[in-house]
Amino acid sequence: MAFLLLKVVVPGDISAGFGFSEAIRQEYRLHRKSFSSRKEGKLLRRRRKWNLQSLYADSKYACVGFEPERSMKVPLAASLATSAAGEVAVSSEQKVYDVVLKQAALVKKQLKSSTALEVKPDVPVPGSLSLLKEAYDRCGEVCAEYAKTFYLGTLLMTPERRRAIWAIYVWCRRTDELVDGPNASQITPTALDRWESRLDDVFAGYPYDMLDAALSDTVSKFPVDIQPFRDMIEGMRMDLKKSRYKNFDELYLYCYYVAGTVGLMSVPVMGIAPESKATTESVYSAALALGIGNQLTNILRDVGEDARRGRIYLPQDELAQFGLSDEDIFKGQVTDRWRSFMKNQIKRARMFFEEAENGVTELSQASRWPVWASLLLYRQILDEIEANDYDNFTKRAYVSKAKKLLALPVAYGRSFLIPASLRLSSMKTE
């Protein structure tokens, strides 16, 4: 299958610093509060910006509880830092947050321009409807083959949303296969450029094959923007040329590219609950957080496997803070230093999941189950790493079938929770 996908794609060629400072806590609370009402959204956004400006002076990754490097403790304007060479550097979080704002604005614009998030009807061209159905069915099959639990979860969604999510899933999977599949060694930056121009064609309504046709149809019906798709390809480019991450800022950007983007692609399809009072950008931020949490977990689970491929995704400066080096990772011994380092990494990943939780309740009810399932199951991998006494060098943490089965009804139950924005606003008026 992977080979088939590849053939289609490239035809022809082939703290110590983890203290949770008061300033960070405030920003974190403020961010959570932004679920309280759309009306408050504008003000909170302005305050969030302001907070980011002030917080960036002494902290980055406000929601992450990560203490800044000392060199960042200088007044910065809107998270802009001036490098020694005089260039203005924008933090990864700010860059990514700008994408979140842009995505949220796009959806709001579409909402205003009449049709709301209603699915546009199929235009009946003789013969094309059955072809399209076949294309979507094929996407469903791929999804069921690669991600059974997730596939099951999508069955509760409305048929239009379900098939659109399958189409997005398949595009993501194919993109990932380019750099992670069996033929990854043959992938060049040029092949990725070609994949990106093919993506342009998909968005312009000129699909290359059946699976693309499903995505073409999806993006014509839902307010899905091309940017997160482009960014995912950028993440794959990054993976081709980079095997070390200096600090969390670099890792955060990578995680956004390869996983945060999935959240941004999915929300316009999943839809926000009509009764939700959350701001659109807060829901997007939560979606981003879930993607980042998933990817961080993925990285923590696969430390040994990645090291055997010569890759270390863990932030180098944080490893050094715990007296660890690349050599220690390659040796793969579970020492007390490693345990302490891992405890902090796990804590950070959990904070992203926690940030995502309120957002899930804001999604349209029928879309929540697969998202809860994904959150609960992926987060449990962190518990399994702990249960393995942090040996992620020789053991692959996994969630047993029994635990998976147990998580599904829990996820189902949670999908009936009322949106956090309603809970919080009713708490305020009581």
Ligand SMILES: CC(C)=CCC/C(C)=C/CC/C(C)=C/CC/C(C)=C/[C@@H]1[C@@H](COP(=O)(O)OP(=O)(O)O)[C@]1(C)CC/C=C(\C)CC/C=C(\C)CCC=C(C)C
């Ligand atoms: C309901 C749901 C989970 C929807 C997302 C569906 C979708 C389009 C998934 C695409 C996933 C994919 C193939 C991404 C390619 C890049 C990649 C491989 C990312 C890693 C995923 C897991 O990979 P893999 O299958 O290889 O893992 P295993 O080794 O088998 O464990 C990632 C770790 C990231 C995936 C990111 C998400 C699933 C983000 C989900 C976020 C949302 C759906 C937003 C929800 C909304 C709110 C408001 C919280």
